[in-house]
Amino acid sequence: MKDRLIIGSRGSRLAIAQSEIVKTLLLSHFPSLQIEIQKIQTSGDKLHTEKIYKFGGKGVFVKEIEEALLSNSIDLAVHSMKDVPTDIPPALEIASILKREDASDAFLSVTYERLEDMPKGSRIGSSSLRRHVQILERNPNVDVCDLRGNVDTRLKKLKAGEMDAMVMATCGLKRLNLEQEIRQSLNFVPAVGQGAIGIEIRKDDKKVKDKILRLNDEKTYNEVFLERIFLKKMNGGCLLPLGAKVFCSSQDFSFETFIGSLDTQVILKHKGKGKISEGEKTISDVCEKILNEGGREILRSIERGFKNI
Structure with missing residues (x-):
């Protein structure tokens, strides 16, 4: 049995936190396992100041990690399932999905308690067209501006007054112990796979698969599987509203x-x-x-x- 595993992960604080969750769960089942987390910069990370849809959209946060998996540089990849396209390389598979965290969206602001309280002309940041539309549906008076960057970067922009509020995934804030920043939980329809951490492996790597299957949450796996059917049938990705x-x-x-x-x-x-x-x-x-x-x-x-x- 393989007694050493290399996890491939994006390098952001949230991505590493998610990989650490997987590492901790693996060690709870296999205490003698040696696990290394390898940071991999993706296309989406490299062009962090651009709007995602300008450089391809689908797969921009997973492509390079999947390439490392295919080249045997890593043994498994840890993803936010909302970032994973419905079409993945034939030699790879999503072998396990962890129990889902809160899938809601969160409203954050230094000034306002609720999205509905924001007056005409207020600026609210979001990186998602899905959130963009649901924000305007809830409060048509605000101006929605594009917001890129990791969680910490976005919070700095908010507190520096670059915008009056922003909307982010609740799960990311919780995984970074930043729940205190949330002013309002929004009942938006979430992105497909939001709140779920997926583990991608090579299909033919039985030794790794046997370990990873111990981490799978069947309820979450079924939910995300069905959500991804919707995404595929709609020919969509995380960029679409x-x-x-x-x-x-x-x-x-x-x-x-x-x-x-x-x-x-x-x-x-x-x-x-x-x-x-x-x-x-x-x-x-x-x-x-x-x-x-x-x-x-x-x-x-x-x-x-x-x-x-």
Whole structure:
């Protein structure tokens, strides 16, 4: 049995914290295991001042880590599942997904207690078109500005007065013990996979897989699997203004989905339920309904906008 593992991770404080969570869980099952965390800079990290959709979008936070996995430089990769494209290299697989952290979005501000309290012309930062649309749906008076950088960089910008508020994933703040920064928990429909940590490995590496499977949370795995079917059927990624959240019980699941135009003139929300065993068909049927109700045109208009940048 392999007694040494190398984890590939992005280099941000949050990414390392997530890799440390995986390391701790592995050591709880295999105390004699030697584990090293190797920092890997991704395309998304290198171009941290640019809007993500200017340089490709899908996979910008995982591509280089997957390349290291394929070249045997690392043994496993730790990802935020919301960053992982639905199409991954054929030789790789998401072998385990840890129990999900809070999947909600959080409102942070030095001045305001709630998003609804922000007056006309206030500036609120977000790196996500999904959040952008839901922010304006909740408060059409604010100006949403693009916000890039890691958690600490974003907090510094907020406290320096570069913006009046911002919206971030709750899970990242909790994993960095920064819950005290949260002013309001927002009931937005989250990004697919938000709050979930996934472990990617080589399909043929049975020794690593046997260890990693000990960390899998079946409920979270099923939920994220179904959410990613929605993402794939919608031909989407983490850049598009769409989201989904699935809630699984033993045999059944319920879900909510969201897609909206950037001007908030068209917002489509759906809720439903079904059997996990029939999940792919249930989700596929809902996607077809969403696309026919206006979702297809929303996606086309955004794609046209990206091409004109």
